[in-house]
Amino acid sequence: MSDKTLSRSPNLSRRALLKAGLATGVAAGAAGAARAAGDPAITEIQDWNRYLGDGVQARPYGTPSEFEAHVVRRDVSWLTASTESSVNFTPLHELDGIITPNGLCFERHHGGIADVDPAEHRLMINGLVDTPLVFTMEDLKRFPRENRIYFLECAANSGMEWRGSQLNGCQYTHGMVHCVMYTGVPLKLLLEEAGVKTSAKWVMPEGADASAMTRSIPLDKALEDCLVAFKMNGEALRPEQGYPLRLVVPGWEGNMWVKWLRRLEVGDQPWHQREETSKYTDLLENGKARRFTWVMDPKSVITSPSPQAPVSHGKGPLVISGLAWSGNGRITRVDVSIDGGRNWKTARLDGLSLPKALHRFYLDIDWDGSPLLLQSRAMDENGFYQPTKNELRAARGENSIYHNNGIQTWHVKADGTVENVEVS
Numbered sequence: 381m382s383d384k385t386l387s388r389s390p391n392l393s394r395r396a397l398l399k400a401g402l403a404t405g406v407a408a409g410a411a412g413a414a415r416a417a418g419d420p421a422i423t424e425i426q427d428w429n430r431y432l433g434d435g436v437q438a439r440p441y442g443t444p445s446e447f448e449a450h451v452v453r454r455d456v457s458w459l460t461a462s463t464e465s466s467v468n469f470t471p472l473h474e475l476d477g478i479i480t481p482n483g484l485c486f487e488r489h490h491g492g493i494a495d496v497d498p499a500e501h502r503l504m505i506n507g508l509v510d511t512p513l514v515f516t517m518e519d520l521k522r523f524p525r526e527n528r529i530y531f532l533e534c535a536a537n538s539g540m541e542w543r544g545s546q547l548n549g550c551q552y553t554h555g556m557v558h559c560v561m562y563t564g565v566p567l568k569l570l571l572e573e574a575g576v577k578t579s580a581k582w583v584m585p586e587g588a589d590a591s592a593m594t595r596s597i598p599l600d601k602a603l604e605d606c607l608v609a610f611k612m613n614g615e616a617l618r619p620e621q622g623y624p625l626r627l628v629v630p631g632w633e634g635n636m637w638v639k640w641l642r643r644l645e646v647g648d649q650p651w652h653q654r655e656e657t658s659k660y661t662d663l664l665e666n667g668k669a670r671r672f673t674w675v676m677d678p679k680s681v682i683t684s685p686s687p688q689a690p691v692s693h694g695k696g697p698l699v700i701s702g703l704a705w706s707g708n709g710r711i712t713r714v715d716v717s718i719d720g721g722r723n724w725k726t727a728r729l730d731g732l733s734l735p736k737a738l739h740r741f742y743l744d745i746d747w748d749g750s751p752l753l754l755q756s757r758a759m760d761e762n763g764f765y766q767p768t769k770n771e772l773r774a775a776r777g778e779n780s781i782y783h784n785n786g787i788q789t790w791h792v793k794a795d796g797t798v799e800n801v802e803v804s
Contacts, residue, residue, distance in 0.1 A: 665777025
């Protein structure tokens with residue numbers, strides 16, 4: 381897409397929009413100010429102005445306001461046969477910035493949540509090493525640690541959208557992703573402690589849950605940037621996120637981020653376990669399957685407006701907001717279209733810009749109340765870009781459920797409601 385094409389959309393600034401709105405009396409801020417004089421919410425004393433509130437120890441572990449009780453993870457009951465091997469979804473449409481609160485990070489389990497006593501938990505390193513080792517949690521916390529912000533995305537995120545628009549809300553279409561700060565020990569240090577033999581090429585992490593999750597990870601990746609993490613966003617991992625120990629595999633599909641980590645076996649070839657043969661391979665149109673497709677490619681989604689976040693204020697200034705990410709590195713650009721991909725405007729990236737992390741983008745427009753077809757497309761620092769769904773299908777067919785990073789479309793109607801549609 382050329383800069384000439386991008387220039388078709390007008391250059392709108394928030395200041396100009398608000399100035400115009402104030403002058404005509406149609407801007408949201410101006411309309412609100414006009415109502416304030418007779419608004420009892422501001423002119424009358426409210427209960428929270430009259431009475432003392434709870435003291436400092438009333439909530440020893442803080443909880444969200446009761447008015448935010450709707451901001452929760454949600455599942456789709458018919459997706460799986462049981463909740464022990466299932467998924468729920470991050471409410472992306474309710475969030476801003478790039479950090480996901482711990483209690484809202486999506487869950488994906490293969491054998492239910494393991495309830496692990498950290499005092500009894502151990503991590504073994506064995507296989508092609510000079511000295512097999514077993515670490516307690518206290519042992520691990522004596523190694524040098526790092527803090528790193530990464531996104532985690534399930535390979536099946538957006539999987540239901542391969543053959544067309546299915547689920548009405550970005551929580552369900554894109555909610556198998558979150559982004560937190562992990563604290564842990566570089567895997568490289570633990571492998572060096574055990575002494576990796578020259579014939580070693582692969583590492584197999586194993587989980588302590590009932591499914592005994594295992595995956596094969598190339599040794600090069602293990603030594604590059606993997607962490608053995610015990611904290612997220614500054615506090616201990618939540619049980620549903622692998623407490624007390626999990627593997628962090630930056631930029632790669634979430635199935636490899638083994639939770640309740642109990643063992644790391646070093647070998648000279650991949651193990652071809654269940655989760656990398658019958659599952660987490662990409663079935664192509666010709667019946668062959670791609671395997672070892674670890675990297676999560678550039679992807680983005682507009683989180684607001686979206687089906688669960690309709691436009692409620694009518695015409696005037698409208699903030700289009702979304703998230704973009706890439707397992708290849710930093711996101712360098714996100715374009716947004718309001719007309720189904722005919723014209724594009726470069727969005728504003730705001731906040732932290734980190735490799736293999738979520739990026740927040742915004743586009744401020746003046747909505748005239750006419751229908752919109754909202755799309756976003758991301759590009760990363762290595763030049764990889766987010767394809768249309770037709771481009772993706774032309775390359776890989778419609779048999780897969782994994783690694784769908786196609787461009788998503790939301791139809792904003794004149795009344796502000798939003799629907800999941802497909803413009804390929």
